[in-house]
Amino acid sequence: MIAILMYMKDEDKNKFMPFYDSMPIKIRDFLIRKRKPFLKRDEKIGDWDITYITLPLSYGDKKSDYKRWHDIIENSLDILDKQGITGAVLPEDDIFFSPVPVFRGRVVNALLTFETSKKAIEKKNISLAKAEFTVVDGDDELTLTALKSLSENVNHLSILTDRESFFDDIKEEAESERGLIITTFASPKNQILKDSDVLVNCSNDMENQDYYYKRNSIYIDLAKNTAKSLRIARKREDMLIIDGIGLNTDKGFFKSKLYEALLYDNNKVFRKYFDEYKNFYDAYDILKENNTSLSSLYFIDKFIL
Numbered sequence: 001m002i003a004i005l006m007y008m009k010d011e012d013k014n015k016f017m018p019f020y021d022s023m024p025i026k027i028r029d030f031l032i033r034k035r036k037p038f039l040k041r042d043e044k045i046g047d048w049d050i051t052y053i054t055l056p057l058s059y060g061d062k063k064s065d066y067k068r069w070h071d072i073i074e075n076s077l078d079i080l081d082k083q084g085i086t087g088a089v090l091p092e093d094d095i096f097f098s099p100v101p102v103f104r105g106r107v108v109n110a111l112l113t114f115e116t117s118k119k120a121i122e123k124k125n126i127s128l129a130k131a132e133f134t135v136v137d138g139d140d141e142l143t144l145t146a147l148k149s150l151s152e153n154v155n156h157l158s159i160l161t162d163r164e165s166f167f168d169d170i171k172e173e174a175e176s177e178r179g180l181i182i183t184t185f186a187s188p189k190n191q192i193l194k195d196s197d198v199l200v201n202c203s204n205d206m207e208n209q210d211y212y213y214k215r216n217s218i219y220i221d222l223a224k225n226t227a228k229s230l231r232i233a234r235k236r237e238d239m240l241i242i243d244g245i246g247l248n249t250d251k252g253f254f255k256s257k258l259y260e261a262l263l264y265d266n267n268k269v270f271r272k273y274f275d276e277y278k279n280f281y282d283a284y285d286i287l288k289e290n291n292t293s294l295s296s297l298y299f300i301d302k303f304i305l
Contacts (some may be wrong), residue, residue, distance in 0.1 A: 001042075001049040002261045003080050003088045003100070007059050008039075015039055016056050018040075021082065029068070032056050038076050046251050048262050051085065062092055074098065087261045092301070093224055103264065105244055105257030107274050110145035110202075110222050111284055112245060114258075116296040117198050120218045120240055123305050129155055131197040137161035138202030138223050141277035146200050146222055148280045151180060158183040158192050168261040188212055201225060210235050218242070226300065231300070233259075242304065246296035253295060 013020035016032050016039070039054035053074060062069040074096060077088060081099040088100050096102045121128055133154050139142050143159075150157055151174045159167055164184040174180040185192055188209040193199075198218045204225050210232050213219070221229045221243040224298065233241050245256045254262070263270040263286065273283035297305040 001051055001085055002052045002103075002258075002265050003053050003085045004258065005038075005053045005055055005076065005088055005090050007057055007061075007091050012054055025068075029072070032094070032162070033072075033075060037072075037079055037261050045262075048251065048266055050262075053080070055086075055091070057091075059091075062094075070094070070096075077102070083256075086265050088262050089258050093226060093257075101264070103257050104224050105255065105260050106142060106222060106224060107283075108247075108256040108260040108263075108287075109147070109220075109243075109245055110142050111149060111280075111287060112247075112294060113146045113149035113200055113220065113222065115149075116220055116245055116297065117150070117154075117200070117218065118244060119200065119294055119297060119305065120220070120242060124216055124218060124240060126197050126218075129293035132156045132158070132192075132195050133198045133200065134158045134160055135200045136198040136203045137163065137233040138204065139163070140202065142222055144203040145277065145280065146202055147182075148269055149284075150200070151182065152178065158185065158196070160185060160188065160190075160193060162186050182232070201228075212224075213239060216240075229299070242293060242297045243298050244298035244301065245294055246298065246303075248291075248293050248295045255298070 016036055017028060041052045043050050043052065053076060055076060057069060057072055077096060077098040077100045085100055088102050090102060093104055118128060121131055133150055133156060135143060135146050137159055147170060157180060159182065161184055164186060167184050171182045173198055174182050183192060194212050194214060196214055196217060199213065200220045200222060202222050204223050206228055211242055216238050218233060219239055219241045224243055229243055247254050247256060264274050267286055269282050270286045273279060296303055
């Protein structure tokens with residue numbers, strides 16, 4: 001079963017403890033942790049089981065007291081693990097080294113890299129046939145997923161990487177099967193990066209390349225390198241920055257991180273891809289079997305398109 005962790009509303013406060021707002025925070029948190037660490041409600045979506053977890057946290061708590069925010073969620077995940085929960089979706093994205101897998105939507109986002117790019121390109125009135133794409137290598141399988149999604153659908157594709165020889169087989173395959181010439185380069189000062197219409201980031205590095213990016217270009221953050229994406233957003237209002245997607249499926253609308261969690265919990269083929277990143281087409285076909293289509297684009301969970 002997948003758990004969706006949510007912030008409480010004002011009417012939830014007294015469900016945790018009477019006189020919630022008037023009690024000192026440290027005493028209140030200690031008593032809540034001992035007595036009722038969260039509120040729980042189970043639900044089914046078709047044959048998919050979900051449990052909704054209301055935390056003793058409000059929106060804004062992460063920014064005002066990160067340690068408290070992190071500790072409360074970490075404690076909740078530990079309890080949910082003991083209760084047999086197989087995965088969790090957080091109210092705000094973050095990294096947790098927890099016995100319960102935390103789903104961030106990265107794999108689903110990567111599988112649909114091309115669809116995301118296409119929707120963003122249409123918004124920016126960029127020609128798909130002429131658009132220049134650059135994938136920023138993250139030294140992991142996320143990079144390969146993004147490349148697979150793009151290489152069969154675009155005409156101009158490059159990779160910013162410090163391991164250029166690693167991609168020789170991928171470049172050879174793309175050229176022999178599609179006639180696509182994939183260029184690799186190692187310096188962010190290369191003109192290729194400056195000419196790129198779409199940048200697909202799979203890296204967690206914080207190198208400052210912000211001023212090299214083309215005006216009105218698109219930045220798709222598959223790595224969920226939020227600190228860097230926010231930095232770019234503050235400096236480059238002309239750019240369209242994306243780190244999440246919304247999907248229409250035969251079971252309804254989902255944001256990618258919840259959809260990823262539910263697929264992992266209920267589909268062995270998708271789980272195998274999530275764990276091993278093998279057989280791209282098998283995982284992609286799972287999305288098509290569920291009539292999955294791209295609906296919307298997000299940045300930091302806020303709707304942008």
